[in-house]
Amino acid sequence: MRRLYHHGLSPAARKVRVALAEKRLDYEAVIEETWIRNESFLAMNPEGEVPVLVEADGLTITDGWAICEYLEEVYPEPSLLGGPAAMRAEVRRLVAWFDRKFNREVTEPLVREKLLKRVISGGAPDSRQIRAGRANVHTHLRYISWLIDRRRWLAGDMLTYADITAACHLSLIDYAGDVPWEDHPQAKEWYALVKSRPSFRPLLTETISPIRPPRHYADLDF
Amino acid sequence: MRRLYHHGLSPAARKVRVALAEKRLDYEAVIEETWIRNESFLAMNPEGEVPVLVEADGLTITDGWAICEYLEEVYPEPSLLGGPAAMRAEVRRLVAWFDRKFNREVTEPLVREKLLKRVISGGAPDSRQIRAGRANVHTHLRYISWLIDRRRWLAGDMLTYADITAACHLSLIDYAGDVPWEDHPQAKEWYALVKSRPSFRPLLTETISPIRPPRHYADLDF
Numbered sequence: 001m002r003r004l005y006h007h008g009l010s011p012a013a014r015k016v017r018v019a020l021a022e023k024r025l026d027y028e029a030v031i032e033e034t035w036i037r038n039e040s041f042l043a044m045n046p047e048g049e050v051p052v053l054v055e056a057d058g059l060t061i062t063d064g065w066a067i068c069e070y071l072e073e074v075y076p077e078p079s080l081l082g083g084p085a086a087m088r089a090e091v092r093r094l095v096a097w098f099d100r101k102f103n104r105e106v107t108e109p110l111v112r113e114k115l116l117k118r119v120i121s122g123g124a125p126d127s128r129q130i131r132a133g134r135a136n137v138h139t140h141l142r143y144i145s146w147l148i149d150r151r152r153w154l155a156g157d158m159l160t161y162a163d164i165t166a167a168c169h170l171s172l173i174d175y176a177g178d179v180p181w182e183d184h185p186q187a188k189e190w191y192a193l194v195k196s197r198p199s200f201r202p203l204l205t206e207t208i209s210p211i212r213p214p215r216h217y218a219d220l221d222f
Numbered sequence: 223m224r225r226l227y228h229h230g231l232s233p234a235a236r237k238v239r240v241a242l243a244e245k246r247l248d249y250e251a252v253i254e255e256t257w258i259r260n261e262s263f264l265a266m267n268p269e270g271e272v273p274v275l276v277e278a279d280g281l282t283i284t285d286g287w288a289i290c291e292y293l294e295e296v297y298p299e300p301s302l303l304g305g306p307a308a309m310r311a312e313v314r315r316l317v318a319w320f321d322r323k324f325n326r327e328v329t330e331p332l333v334r335e336k337l338l339k340r341v342i343s344g345g346a347p348d349s350r351q352i353r354a355g356r357a358n359v360h361t362h363l364r365y366i367s368w369l370i371d372r373r374r375w376l377a378g379d380m381l382t383y384a385d386i387t388a389a390c391h392l393s394l395i396d397y398a399g400d401v402p403w404e405d406h407p408q409a410k411e412w413y414a415l416v417k418s419r420p421s422f423r424p425l426l427t428e429t430i431s432p433i434r435p436p437r438h439y440a441d442l443d444f
Contacts, residue, residue: 046365047323059308066314069291073307085295086281092288101269143268 002027005041005052007034008208009111009119011103012064013051014168019068019161021199023075027053035120065095068161080161091155094162098169102140107169109133114176118211134178141179145186154190159197167194171203177214181222188222196220224249227263227274229256230430231337233329234286234321235273236390241290241383243421245297249275257342287317290383302383313377316384320391324362329391331355336398340433356400363401367408376412381419389416393425399436403444410444418442 004020004027006013020027032041032050045052045062053061053070061067072081081088110133113125144166147154155162170191173179181188194200204218216222226242226249228235242249254263254272267274267284275283275292283289294303303310332355335347366388369376377384392413395401403410416422426440438444 047319061308061311061315063315063318066311066318069314070307070311073310085292086283088295089283089288089292092291093283093285096285096288097269 002056003030003054004028005030005032005044005054006050007031008206009115009172010034010050010064011107011165011168011172012049012099014171014203015161015164016051016053016064016067016071017203018164018168018197018199019071019080021202022078022080022159022164022197023071025071025075035116065099068095080159080164082156082158082160087156091160091162094155095165098140098162098165102166102169105136106133106140107172110137110176110178111172114178115172115208115211119208130178133173134180137173137179138183141184141187144190145184148186148190159194163190163194167191167200168203171200171217174217175208175211175213192220192222195222224278225252225276226250227252227254227266227276228272229253230428231333231341231394232256232272232286233325233387233390233394234271236393236425237383237386238273238275238286238289238293239425240386240390240419240421241293241302243424244300244302244381244386244419245293247293247297257338287321290317302381302386304378304380304382309378313382313384316377317387320362320384320387324388324391327358328355328362328395332398332400333394336400337394337430337433341430352400355395359395359401360405363406363409366412367406370408370412381416385412385416389413389422390425393422393439396439397430397433397435414442414444417444 002025004013004016006017006029017029032038034041034048034050042048044060047062051064051067053067061070068080072079081091109129113129117123117125144154151157153159153163154166170179181191195204207213224247226238228239228251254260256263256270256272264270266282269284273286273289275289283292290302294301303313331351335351339345339347366376373379375381375385376388392401403413417426429435
């Protein structure tokens, strides 16, 4: 059976789980805590990161975005990249925006300082990093609102990897209690739509031990 | 006519230039120095990064990797992603390796401290960062040698985006004079093959004012 190595703190692994569910592909989930050095996992992926997907025939795909493109090529229905090349380019641009810019400015500081350090008992959080992440998230929520003013979903009129990528990053920030939803009602409305997808539910009902998410984290009506 | 916004210090822009040349697509090159705030460029790409590709019909594609995937979809010959899905996944994995891991560990510290700071007169280089970049490059050259021991090119038996991505990052480190080629003869042999492609030549004959590259930078026999 197909296997996915993942952990709850990886936005890329979250994205692949949602993609597998949208494409109705079954898999066995294996939790790999990449902060603990595991030689057999490193042999499979020398970068030492999740997600890693192992197909039933043994084919091993590493790197979150490479897995997403692979799933789209091999299991094209339903499409998560959209139709013509121009739309696909827009989806990939937004995926890169969230995986690089949002990740650097928001996800990395907040997830490291507020979640990872507690999971690994890694010392006191750096309050400067937390403040920076909290300030930066506004720009991105404004950008989401700007896009949603013009389109039904982030990249056009259908749900794509752009929405899934953005929502997976935001779900982690929301787990940390740091998304100022009330200031960005349009972004909130879009996120409520993503949250209500059955593919997204499993992410919302899991806890990242020993941290409890805020009450609204799993609520569809938040 | 097709236009490409780029500058010499961007590994992603270098990659797109090589890809356009491999696919024999003409373009007008526009140098955009992204460290100078240019409102009309920011309107085109709010991330403020090169490369940006504008097709003759006005279609604008931003993000280096989104451009590469777009070129492969619209101008598939010659392919730079390879054949079956498993090989394409391997190409994308290696592209992500160099664009994320190599970039963070080697390109960013060395390009910023040794090249960018001189270009923008941005103060004294941080020697700790330079030492870190110089130490890290060995791991990656060993990884290239390991791959080339098993394959003709990095991802398989043909030149792909994996080779182009790796070589574009290395070309910048080589410009700074910081690739220890003599310690890694197999990686050097592979780089000599990339260097000899006509698509790569223009990168090697340009200078990034006011910095002169070391003598061997453009030599095919280095």
